Ligand SMILES: NC(=O)C1=CN([C@@H]2O[C@H](COP(=O)(O)OP(=O)(O)OC[C@H]3O[C@@H](n4cnc5c(N)ncnc54)[C@H](OP(=O)(O)O)[C@@H]3O)[C@@H](O)[C@H]2O)C=CC1
């Protein structure tokens with residue numbers, strides 16, 4: 001095995017991390033003290049890019065002995081802070097070796113929360129290189145001074161969009177506030193692929209956008225070609241898209257459990273009640289009085305009751321699979337936590353359908369999906385299980401009211417909502433290796 005160079009001597013508390021690659025897979029060698037893991041001190045973590053390096057890890061883990069002899073392990077969660085991506089010498093070498101195949105990425109709005117997440121996940125990625133980063137108020141500042149936890153990466157300085165040179169860019173992630181995005185994307189060179197994280201291109205109906213966002217749409221032609229980037233549902237369209245409209249965080253957590261159940265006729269279209277909760281980072285990094293520590297800490301509150309801007313996006317997706325108008329009751333809440341999101345969804349089952357039917361249908365739907373996991377029966381998903389990761393955890397419970405079920409869906413609003421790695425690989429796959437490119441480590 002081609003074993004990599006250790007990229008960090010001390011990782012967390014007495015942990016040590018090495019990264020190496022074999023064929024199309026990237027592996028971690030993650031050493032932890034014996035007492036923290038009963039049977040082994042070494043973990044082999046597959047699918048490097050499906051997990052955050054030192055954030056919450058959730059996924060299949062193979063435990064190996066020090067001599068790299070494999071034995072099966074069960075899913076393990078490592079809880080730690082969501083912090084740096086270590087600069088891996090090995091990956092830097094791979095980048096150089098792969099230079100003609102490397103996708104060159106521009107991150108517009110790199111000084112914001114989602115921009116920083118894109119950088120955290122892509123900066124150290126062997127198939128991507130970040131060649132342009134932009135900011136508004138923070139233009140001119142080194143990235144490491146704005147986000148010191150990413151100080152170890154070799155990155156370009158942030159510039160204003162008007163000064164950005166896109167000649168060395170294949171694709172951009174647009175991480176700008178909605179409303180500013182339409183005109184900026186309209187002005188980008190046409191050959192660029194674009195993944196837009198804002199809400200500007202999500203709603204197919206322009207009039208609906210104008211009603212819920214309270215402003216005219218400035219790029220209706222581009223809206224026509226935009227593909228809604230819910231990767232697990234629209235993967236093929238994303239693969240061929242030039243402009244991908246990344247789903248909102250609440251709609252991401254809600255549509256994936258509900259769409260397959262509606263499509264299969266397992267739940268009624270009426271009386272869908274969604275009680276959703278978000279961490280404060282969902283509101284972005286810009287200073288707002290409502291998001292001051294004193295307004296958020298030691299309490300929680302509802303907001304946007306009956307008129308949150310994600311309602312039309314959720315209903316667009318659900319109505320699309322139902323082939324008729326679906327109206328939901330949706331109430332979001334702001335929680336005193338920095339990141340994470342839970343949607344608790346109350347549904348009425350179709351006649352004769354049981355919670356077991358819902359459970360098994362969700363398992364069957366997502367059995368080949370790396371990033372959507374239906375937990376074991378009775379296991380409650382927590383937001384902390386997905387902190388820093390691209391996973392969504394789901395489960396289904398029987399309600400006390402006969403005929404009703406409760407679905408719990410958790411994501412990290414800053415990662416899964418960005419649909420980061422799976423989406424970028426699909427959308428940009430043809431740039432890498434031609435149509436249909438599916439690297440094993442990024443399925
Ligand atoms: N936060 C979340 O959980 C999610 C957010 N989104 C969406 O992603 C987008 C970005 O969100 P988020 O990262 O949270 O936002 P932030 O407020 O944290 O960051 C916004 C970024 O855009 C830059 N910017 C602001 N105004 C302008 C402008 N007029 N021209 C150019 N650049 C500008 C800022 O630069 P500077 O800092 O230098 O001023 C900053 O880099 C939003 O549309 C949001 O709706 C999508 C999924 C999840």
Ligand SMILES: CC(=O)N[C@@H](CCC(=O)OP(=O)(O)O)C(=O)O
Nearest residue numbers: 199248249278279280282283417
């Ligand atoms: C806590 C908070 O304010 N959340 C934001 C949603 C954040 C999100 O990810 O949605 P977008 O992608 O549409 O921005 C809100 O309720 O508007």
